[in-house]
Amino acid sequence: MLNAEEKKLTKARVALDTIEVPELLLDEAIAAGISKGKKKKKKNLLLMRTFASAAILIFAFTAMLRTSETFASYVTLIPGMEKVVELVRYDKGLTAAVENDFAQKIGVSDEHDGIKITLDSVIVDEQMMVLFYKIDSSGGHEEISVENLRLTDSEGNNLEETVLSFGGWDSQNNEDLLQARYEFYGTNLPENLKLSIELAEGRAENGQPLNMLADSWVLPFSIDKDAFKDKKEIFEVNETVEFEGQKITVEKVSIYPTRIGVTVHFDEENSKQIFGFNDLRLMDETGEEWAAINNGTIISHSEENTKEFYLQSNYFKKPKELYLRFNSVRALDKKELDIILDPDKLEILKAPSDGRLMKVSREENDLMLTFQKGSENGHVNISFDQAVDQTGEKIGDGSQAVRYNMEGGSIDILFPYFKEGAAPGPISLKIHDYPSQIKGEANIKLK
Numbered sequence: 001m002l003n004a005e006e007k008k009l010t011k012a013r014v015a016l017d018t019i020e021v022p023e024l025l026l027d028e029a030i031a032a033g034i035s036k037g038k039k040k041k042k043k044n045l046l047l048m049r050t051f052a053s054a055a056i057l058i059f060a061f062t063a064m065l066r067t068s069e070t071f072a073s074y075v076t077l078i079p080g081m082e083k084v085v086e087l088v089r090y091d092k093g094l095t096a097a098v099e100n101d102f103a104q105k106i107g108v109s110d111e112h113d114g115i116k117i118t119l120d121s122v123i124v125d126e127q128m129m130v131l132f133y134k135i136d137s138s139g140g141h142e143e144i145s146v147e148n149l150r151l152t153d154s155e156g157n158n159l160e161e162t163v164l165s166f167g168g169w170d171s172q173n174n175e176d177l178l179q180a181r182y183e184f185y186g187t188n189l190p191e192n193l194k195l196s197i198e199l200a201e202g203r204a205e206n207g208q209p210l211n212m213l214a215d216s217w218v219l220p221f222s223i224d225k226d227a228f229k230d231k232k233e234i235f236e237v238n239e240t241v242e243f244e245g246q247k248i249t250v251e252k253v254s255i256y257p258t259r260i261g262v263t264v265h266f267d268e269e270n271s272k273q274i275f276g277f278n279d280l281r282l283m284d285e286t287g288e289e290w291a292a293i294n295n296g297t298i299i300s301h302s303e304e305n306t307k308e309f310y311l312q313s314n315y316f317k318k319p320k321e322l323y324l325r326f327n328s329v330r331a332l333d334k335k336e337l338d339i340i341l342d343p344d345k346l347e348i349l350k351a352p353s354d355g356r357l358m359k360v361s362r363e364e365n366d367l368m369l370t371f372q373k374g375s376e377n378g379h380v381n382i383s384f385d386q387a388v389d390q391t392g393e394k395i396g397d398g399s400q401a402v403r404y405n406m407e408g409g410s411i412d413i414l415f416p417y418f419k420e421g422a423a424p425g426p427i428s429l430k431i432h433d434y435p436s437q438i439k440g441e442a443n444i445k446l447k
Helices: 004-018 023-034 042-067 069-075 082-088 092-099
Strands: 104-112 115-124 128-137 144-153 163-166 178-183 192-203 209-222 233-243 246-255 260-266 272-277 281-284 299-303 306-311 322-333 338-342 347-350 357-363 366-372 401-405 410-416 427-433 437-445
Touching: 082 092, 082 115, 082 128, 092 115, 104 209, 115 192, 115 209, 128 144, 128 192, 144 178, 233 322, 233 437, 246 272, 246 322, 246 437, 272 306, 272 427, 338 366, 347 357
Parallel strands: none
Antiparallel strands: 104 115, 115 128, 128 178, 144 192, 163 178, 192 209, 233 246, 246 260, 260 306, 272 322, 281 322, 299 306, 322 437, 338 347, 338 427, 357 366, 366 410, 401 410
16 A cells, blocks of 8 residues: 555656646747857857756746646655756656665865855766756855866866766756756766866856856765666667668667667668657557657767667666657758858758758858748757868858747758858758658567
8 A cells, every 4th residue: 555655756756747838838948048049159059958958947847837736746755855856857767766766965065255066966877977066156146157067087087978968057046956967978987076167157148158257166076886886777679660761770778777778770771861760769568658858968979870869767667568669750861961052142052852941141140041940849950060161171160059930930040150251152061950751660679
């Protein structure tokens, strides 16, 4: 028999899994998160995307609290971890990790100039570390933003093959937690680590910080590696499916407490370039699903035609049966991967034949490509590799910004071009992701 608290947790978990967030809120959140990012440098692109994700989560959590009193009570039922639960609520795997006492409490602080940073806790396994920290500011400080965050060993040496995503700014609510993610890809993680954080104060209209603070906040901490040793489940799959003549081989599925990695190989003889999946998910015998991770890295490239896609983890669920499913894949004919533009005449010389690219124009010093959004629901995936001139030389720093036009149903992609010494046209961009789809049915039984 379940006791009263367990019943509340069960009801809350069901409510969390079934809550729907209106698409309009998601689109508005994306727009709000990136509308000021046009002038960002390449090193800030990941931050821009993370800010957009943070905006989405704020809207989503507000909707959850309004529609589910049970979820609101569920957040408070894990003593000492309430704020962590709030931050990972959108990820079923990380929520399960907290439920199963997999998070490690840290509680280390550093303070300078009236600003105290505390590393509250971490969730860590062989693949990834999620850090939860808070900023307490006092004494007349303006808006505080996190501008640099570095994870090293105890001697200050960088960890190899790590990818960082972090975001947000201190809302002046000293109870709020922020989070950062490091992905290791096989790195032998040391037990003793050091987190160094640099802050800035104030924020200009273009989103850039006004004043970098001189101090660096340093937080040494240790992790218990035995807590996650050998905590993984690997399924060697090697099963091939065919979508509209395109062969896709699922090589393996790796289940860790923080996430699931699905390693996929696309046949070299395919006529289309496959970018990603629209509905990749795991499903158990009850119909419960674990879908793509909503922030952090989605795909890593180990070789040209092999990619790893990440899903929310079901490690702690232990279902009797488990299936990998997908029905919609983003793909484009390999002959249509290049967009060629004349920046002087603002003409499109080559583009995909679907007509989604409507026009090219100039906005201040940026070249702007306007795409029709189409019939897709939610976020639309369009991105390019760095623009090159007719000799193959790269143009600018590779930065790009995205702007969603809610009323017109279009998407603007901007990149710096019109500056002194700009390369003459024509210029080319290779498509890195695109929303055209091929359909099929994949239902692969893992156990």
